[in-house]
Amino acid sequence: MNGSFGQGWRDARQALGWLWPTVSTLAALTCIALAALLEARAGGTSTGTRPNELRLLEGATFGLVVPLTSFALTARLDGRLERILAAYWPRHGADRRAYALGRLALCCVMVCAIGILGASLALGASNASAEPVPGVALGLLTGFWALTWVAAQAALSYAACFGLAQLIAGSWGRALFLLGDWFLGSSLGIAALPWPRAHVRALLGGAPVLGMNPLQASLCLLVLTLLGVTLYAQRVPR
Amino acid sequence: VSALELRAVWSPALKNVSALFGPGLHVVVGQDSDGADDLIALCAGVRVPRRGQLLLDGRPPSASPSARRRIASLLPSENPDRRSSVRAWLNEVGQLHGFDAGRSHAELLPDVKLERAVASLSGVELRRLALALALGQPEPLLVALHDPLAAAQGDASDAVLQRILELARQAIVIVTTPSLLDARRLGGGVHVLDRGVLARQAAHAWPGAVTPGLDVWLAVDCDSPRELLAELCKSPDVEQTSYDARRAPRRLQLRGPDLARLAIAVSRAAVAARVEIQLLQVAAEDLDSVRGATAGLANAAYRAVQDARRPGEAGGEGNSGAASGGAGGNSKAAT
Numbered sequence: 001m002n003g004s005f006g007q008g009w010r011d012a013r014q015a016l017g018w019l020w021p022t023v024s025t026l027a028a029l030t031c032i033a034l035a036a037l038l039e040a041r042a043g044g045t046s047t048g049t050r051p052n053e054l055r056l057l058e059g060a061t062f063g064l065v066v067p068l069t070s071f072a073l074t075a076r077l078d079g080r081l082e083r084i085l086a087a088y089w090p091r092h093g094a095d096r097r098a099y100a101l102g103r104l105a106l107c108c109v110m111v112c113a114i115g116i117l118g119a120s121l122a123l124g125a126s127n128a129s130a131e132p133v134p135g136v137a138l139g140l141l142t143g144f145w146a147l148t149w150v151a152a153q154a155a156l157s158y159a160a161c162f163g164l165a166q167l168i169a170g171s172w173g174r175a176l177f178l179l180g181d182w183f184l185g186s187s188l189g190i191a192a193l194p195w196p197r198a199h200v201r202a203l204l205g206g207a208p209v210l211g212m213n214p215l216q217a218s219l220c221l222l223v224l225t226l227l228g229v230t231l232y233a234q235r236v237p238r
Numbered sequence: 239v240s241a242l243e244l245r246a247v248w249s250p251a252l253k254n255v256s257a258l259f260g261p262g263l264h265v266v267v268g269q270d271s272d273g274a275d276d277l278i279a280l281c282a283g284v285r286v287p288r289r290g291q292l293l294l295d296g297r298p299p300s301a302s303p304s305a306r307r308r309i310a311s312l313l314p315s316e317n318p319d320r321r322s323s324v325r326a327w328l329n330e331v332g333q334l335h336g337f338d339a340g341r342s343h344a345e346l347l348p349d350v351k352l353e354r355a356v357a358s359l360s361g362v363e364l365r366r367l368a369l370a371l372a373l374g375q376p377e378p379l380l381v382a383l384h385d386p387l388a389a390a391q392g393d394a395s396d397a398v399l400q401r402i403l404e405l406a407r408q409a410i411v412i413v414t415t416p417s418l419l420d421a422r423r424l425g426g427g428v429h430v431l432d433r434g435v436l437a438r439q440a441a442h443a444w445p446g447a448v449t450p451g452l453d454v455w456l457a458v459d460c461d462s463p464r465e466l467l468a469e470l471c472k473s474p475d476v477e478q479t480s481y482d483a484r485r486a487p488r489r490l491q492l493r494g495p496d497l498a499r500l501a502i503a504v505s506r507a508a509v510a511a512r513v514e515i516q517l518l519q520v521a522a523e524d525l526d527s528v529r530g531a532t533a534g535l536a537n538a539a540y541r542a543v544q545d546a547r548r549p550g551e552a553g554g555e556g557n558s559g560a561a562s563g564g565a566g567g568n569s570k571a572a573t
Contacts, residue, residue, distance in 0.1 A: 004303075011319070014321055052457070052503065083284070085286065085300065086279075086284045086285070086286055086317075087287055088317060088318050088319065089285075089330075089334070090303070090306070091282060091283065091284050091301050091306060091311070092306065092307070092331050092334040092335060093304070093306045093307030093334040093335060094303065094334060095303050096303065237286065237298075237300050237301040238301050238303060
């Protein structure tokens with residue numbers, strides 16, 4: 001089991017190489033830095049850290065970079081069922097389910113790392129470009145660990161959901177999930193419930209889905225991740 | 239006793255295939271477009287049927303790692319981890335299957351160095367190495383090989399043939415090949431895979447079984463072809479002869495309805511003309527001839543059933559006559 005998981009991880013790492021992760025990380029950080037620059041130019045120091053921070057985190061980092069990185073990474077690793085079935089090591093007796101989870105785990109870790117890096121950059125950039133507004137409570141986002149927790153949850157749920165979408169319906173599945181997340185995840189009603197974007201927004205202090213508190217939003221993300229991983233594992237024959 | 243069972247299996251190329259394979263050698267004659275590659279991929283567990291079930295001892299190979307560990311397979315294209323060395327590749331596969339893969343490599347493919355990178359191997363070498371790995375497994379339940387004699391070139395093909403026959407004594411061995419010549423070398427029962435359907439089964443791969451109703455062509459090399467030709471013209475079993483003094487001055491080609499009778503006629507003519515025969519070879523039919531014969535047989539069976547259903551017509555004799563006539567006529571027409 002562990003060997004098969006490790007083999008999946010190694011195969012995914014080899015399929016990615018070193019160039020793709022480097023370029024995608026640089027692209028993600030550049031995107032966030034550009035967004036921070038535009039925010040700083042547009043608002044100056046008058047709007048304060050908190051709104052800047054929110055826009056950079058909710059819009060650029062968790063609204064754009066994390067979903068798109070997950071989307072591109074899943075495409076790059078090509079986790080379609082036929083590819084997983086035809087993988088070399090499972091053919092020779094490795095546990096295919098553990099192998100597929102190993103591949104997915106690398107995807108999760110990488111998106112998580114990019115998410116944390118991006119969020120840290122966004123936080124640093126917003127603090128550097130604007131003065132804190134007196135009287136505005138900075139709350140959850142001020143702690144690095146809290147930010148790491150949000151980034152990890154967002155990255156895991158996105159990677160699991162994109163992995164499942166790719167497994168079920170290939171490129172179309174991924175594309176439909178991305179569109180659904182963008183359009184339906186931006187709403188506040190019951191239609192927003194199955195999309196990570198809605199809960200990440202709530203965790204970052206944005207409008208909550210169905211009036212849920214941050215703990216409930218966090219639980220929803222956890223459920224989405226577990227559901228995605230479980231369905232993913234169930235769908236891959238051993 | 240192990241068994242591989244296909245229950246109404248559908249795949250992109252296979253259409254509702256049902257079969258039961260027990261231990262022994264089963265040669266499936268057909269091309270990839272007929273579903274030969276699909277059949278091997280399904281047996282190896284790297285593909286799942288669209289519909290139906292494929293079970294090895296009651297377990298689907300695609301969903302059972304322990305079953306896959308007992309399957310030795312050679313796919314049309316092998317795609318191992320190209321960044322490792324040959325030694326690392328063999329070791330890892332050997333560990334999963336529980337045998338020393340290096341030894342089988344040394345027996346079947348001594349010219350490939352273990353230190354070489356897998357990426358540096360050509361496609362042919364990769365397939366040969368994968369074949370060596372498959373045949374090196376000590377006690378597989380199922381051996382599924384895609385065109386193994388084409389993968390093993392030169393001197394290795396005899397060793398491969400020997401090992402396949404050795405494995406067939408204890409395991410289910412399924413070999414697909416588009417070549418009737420290879421099917422003859424392998425021996426064993428032959429299944430004809432035609433456009434996704436296991437169309438028929440033949441006892442062997444010689445003309446009488448795979449192309450019934452079609453004439454046989456025999457090539458004869460001898461020291462005095464003209465004298466032999468003169469004697470052969472007297473034989474009633476020889477329907478047609480062909481001799482091209484420019485292109486092949488020592489070769490005669492003969493056509494007749496039955497291989498055994500044709501061969502006996504050649505032997506008698508050689509004795510009578512005092513000619514030394516150097517080579518006697520049956521011309522290999524191509525897959526189109528086999529398909530033609532299959533279509534002819536199917537058509538004849540269809541006609542026989544239609545005749546039997548018609549009221550007021552004679553049954554037994556008439557039907558069998560129609561069947562045999564249909565088979566012969568149609569298969570000749572198809573040829």
